[in-house]
Amino acid sequence: MLNYRQLHYFWVVARTGSIVRASEQLNLTAQTISGQISLLEQSMGSDLFRKVGRQLELTEAGRQALPYAEQIFQLGEELETLLRAQPDQQQAPFRVGVADVVPKSIVYRLLAPTMEQAEPLRLSCREDKLERLLADLAIQRLDLVVSDSPMPSHLDIKGFSQKLGECGISFFATAALAERHAGAFPQCLHGAPLLIPGPETVVRSRLLRWFGELHISPRIVGEFDDSALMQAFGQSGSGIFIAPSVIAEEVCRQYAVVLIGQTEAVRESFHAISVERKVCHPGVVAITEGARRELFTDRR
Template identity: 80%
Template sequence: MLNYRQLHYFWVVAKTGSIVRACEQLNLTPQTISGQISQLESTLGIDLFQRVGRQLELTEAGRQALPYAEQMFQLGSELENVLRSQSGEQQLLFRIGVADVVPKSIVYRLLAPTMVIDQPIRISCREDKLERLLADLAIQRLDLVISDSPMPPHLDIKGLSQKLGECGISFFATDDVAQRVGTPFPQCLHGAPLLIPGQDTVVRGRLMRWFAELRIQPRIIGEFDDSALMKAFGKSGSGIFVAPSVIADEVQSQYGVQIIGQTEAVTESFYAITVERKVRHPGIVAIAESARNQLFTAGV
């Protein structure tokens, strides 16, 4: 059976990159840490580290072991936090996964209502690729996943995709770029410099189909999975960029840009994905109700 203390020493050394830094974190001597790791290696019959010059590097077996150790001690930390919270005010842990293509402003607006409900909630947010988040949702390491698409049909995961809302998109540009492209919209987009969402986003395909239908060919100069990075390039005057119309006012004030056009022919949708058919978590209920009654006005 694994000695979890020895495994913890292995994990800390692997994460910090050296025994010296691990000693500082664990407040132990190098002899203690190296001795315990050697015992772990002896028990397993494999080497977890190897010396490369003066550096300590993971072996192939060590690289395979690291993500398992990472999960184990992350779960242990979560368990400790949950149990400690029982001694004081009863806080309900709300574990949320956010698909990395969802704009952060939308995420904040969706989650904000959970901060003001009667029952105290402590939220834990993690951003990642959708399929990895859904894998954690399936084993109940997450309570909710927020995405721009429903549960993919090819995944063998039983879940419920609740549409929170949808909205059209707006096109933004600095004053200089807007003057150069002129009017009318959307014809002014033909040949104009455009920053677009990356391949993993649902809105990307809808946007390109809309351009094809109108026979408009913008000059695509950048593709971004991270919407905040796309806006930063847009703010610098690199080109026109898009964002959900529901946050248009915020985008204009935050990035110092203007709207050059809007369309409802291309929409962005947002979903709450859970594994429960009957949603009971008060945080999820608050998100759904706020999205339906305040954030989005149609399409829920």
């Protein structure tokens, strides 16, 4: 069985970079820490550190072990904080994974209602690739995953999707770039420099298919999985970029750009994925109700 005290010594040494600094932090002798780590390495059957001059470096086994140790002791710290809190101060944790292709403004608008609950929630957000987030959802490290697509059918993971809403897309550019490509929309996009979402996004294929149907060929100058980075390049004048139409006004204000045009022929959708078919967690209820009541509404 894994000795968690020895694992803790390994974790502190890896974080501090030396046994001496770890001994100062743990208030133990360097010999004690070194001996305990040696016992851990013997029980694991692998060296976790190697000496390079006077420095310690993680071996490949050590690099693989470190993320697990990080999660174990981070959860331990969270548990200690939770249990030490007074009963009337305890906050229910709400752990949300966000697929990195979902625009940050949409994420904020979706999650904001969770901060307004009568019973306080402690929101924890993590951004990553969808498949890694769903793997953590399956083992209950996450309560919810927000994505631009429903639960993929090819994954052997039990999960249920709820569509939060959908909308058309809008095209934006700096005033100077918009003036250079003035004209009727969407024909004005023909030959114009365009920044598009990366291949992992659902909207990309829909966008390219729409261009093909209209016989419009923009000049693609950049592809981005991260929508915030795409918008930053758009703000600099590198090219025209897209965003969901429900946040069009916000994009114009935040990035000092102008709206070139909008289309409902290309639509983005957003989904909440959980391991429960019936929504029970108050945070998930707040997100689904807020999305349908405030963000994705007919009046928009």
